[in-house]
Amino acid sequence: MPIFRWDQSWNPLRDLEREVDRLIQGVEFSVQGIRMPRQYPAVNIFELEHEFLITAELPGMEVEDLELTIANSVLTLKGHRNSPVAENENIPEERFRRRERTFGEWQRSISIPDRISDEQLSAEFNDGVLKIHLPKLEEELPRQIPVSSGE
Amino acid sequence: MNQPHENEPHHQLSHPEQFVFTPPIDIYETDEGLVLYADLPGVSVGSLELQVQDNKLTLLGKVEPQIPEGARPIHKEYEVGNYLRSFILSGEIVHSEIEAKLTNGVLRIFLPKAPKAEPRRIQVNTG
Numbered sequence: 001m002p003i004f005r006w007d008q009s010w011n012p013l014r015d016l017e018r019e020v021d022r023l024i025q026g027v028e029f030s031v032q033g034i035r036m037p038r039q040y041p042a043v044n045i046f047e048l049e050h051e052f053l054i055t056a057e058l059p060g061m062e063v064e065d066l067e068l069t070i071a072n073s074v075l076t077l078k079g080h081r082n083s084p085v086a087e088n089e090n091i092p093e094e095r096f097r098r099r100e101r102t103f104g105e106w107q108r109s110i111s112i113p114d115r116i117s118d119e120q121l122s123a124e125f126n127d128g129v130l131k132i133h134l135p136k137l138e139e140e141l142p143r144q145i146p147v148s149s150g151e
Numbered sequence: 152m153n154q155p156h157e158n159e160p161h162h163q164l165s166h167p168e169q170f171v172f173t174p175p176i177d178i179y180e181t182d183e184g185l186v187l188y189a190d191l192p193g194v195s196v197g198s199l200e201l202q203v204q205d206n207k208l209t210l211l212g213k214v215e216p217q218i219p220e221g222a223r224p225i226h227k228e229y230e231v232g233n234y235l236r237s238f239i240l241s242g243e244i245v246h247s248e249i250e251a252k253l254t255n256g257v258l259r260i261f262l263p264k265a266p267k268a269e270p271r272r273i274q275v276n277t278g
Contacts, residue, residue, distance in 0.1 A: 042228035046218055053222060057192035057229060059256035091179045100175035101190055128192035128256015129217070 040106045041077070041130075052134040054110065059128035060101075066125065068132065070118055075132070078107045170232030174212070184244070184263040191234050192256040193217070199253060201260070203246050209237045210258065 041056040058066070060081055067078040083103040112134060120135045177188040191199070194212035202209045212234035240246070243264045250261040 039228070043226070044224065044228060045226035046222035047225050048219055048222050052225075053218070055218070057256070059190040059192040061255060091181070095181070096177065096179045097185075098176050098178040101177050101188060102175075125255075127195050128190070131217075 039108060040102070041108065043077075043108065043110065045110075050136055052112070052116070052136070054132040054134065056108075056130045056132075057128060058125075058130050061125070061128065061130075063125050066130065068123055070112075070121060073112055073114060073116075075110045075112050075121075075134075076107065077110070077130075077132075080105050170230050171235050172230075172232050173236055174210075174234040176236065184261060187238070187258075187260040187262065189234070189236065189258045189260075190256065191253070191258050193231065194234065194253065194256060194258075196253050199258065201249075201251055203240070203249065206240045206242070207237055208240055208249075208260075208262075209235070210260075211235050212258075 041058050043054055043056045046053040046055075054075075056077065058079065058081070061079055065080050065082070067076075069076045069078070081103045083101075115137050117135045117137050121133065123130060123132045125131075174189045174191050176190075179186055189210060191210075191212040193214035198213040198215070200209075200211040200213075202211075214231055214233055216231050240262065244262045245265050248263045250263075252259045
């Protein structure tokens with residue numbers, strides 16, 4: 001499984017420490033294409049006591065144009081951002097003075113830890129920001145292992 | 152899909168996690184005026200300030216992080232911060248009729264142009 005970078009700086013030792021840290025916690029996230037520059041949309045992932053939280057900035061998207069699927073521990077975000085200018089107003093190119101915004105199809109996949117409750121996954125979309133809540137499965141209670149004497 | 156505009160923070164505030172970003176925009180011209188779109192994810196109507204003063208239009212969108220207390224970032228590809236951008240308006244824009252609408256983190260501003268006065272014939276009398 002590919003391991004994502006924690007920041008832009010390449011620090012093998014720190015990465016190794018964090019990877020060990022993650023292995024101890026049993027949590028592994030990997031984002032497909034993270035090594036490729038300027039993936040769309042950019043995502044942030046946070047850990048809380050009872051859940052993981054994924055956020056993505058998707059200005060101009062409509063809820064009905066967003067598609068979230070989960071299969072084999074891979075969460076896929078997919079969508080299409082329509083250009084109100086190009087499709088509804090039919091403005092010729094020469095009328096533009098600035099053109100910096102982007103439109104079109106996009107897709108990202110995020111590998112999620114096994115300790116996620118798929119059924120309780122939820123998402124909300126407000127002010128162009130998507131939040132995906134991934135609740136952690138209840139931890140199994142510690143089990144006592146009886147130790148018998150060798151007699 | 153073409154490449155997204157990179158929101159590079161150009162000014163860091165006192166708080167290490169706070170940035171001010173230049174939002175990506177589109178501007179195009181119609182017969183009636185200029186239309187401006189700006190991507191402002193995380194900005195709501197209550198946290199957006201639009202101001203016109205001395206032919207300068209300034210938009211300031213304030214963004215609250217909205218991340219629960221105690222959340223530990225484990226993977227970060229973007230920073231959250233306020234948006235700030237200013238524009239110099241030409242003299243033909245009617246300031247009092249500027250319209251703005253914010254939908255799903257996208258701001259649309261319409262900047263109407265004053266109608267051009269019809270040419271008036273001036274009677275020239277003979278001396």
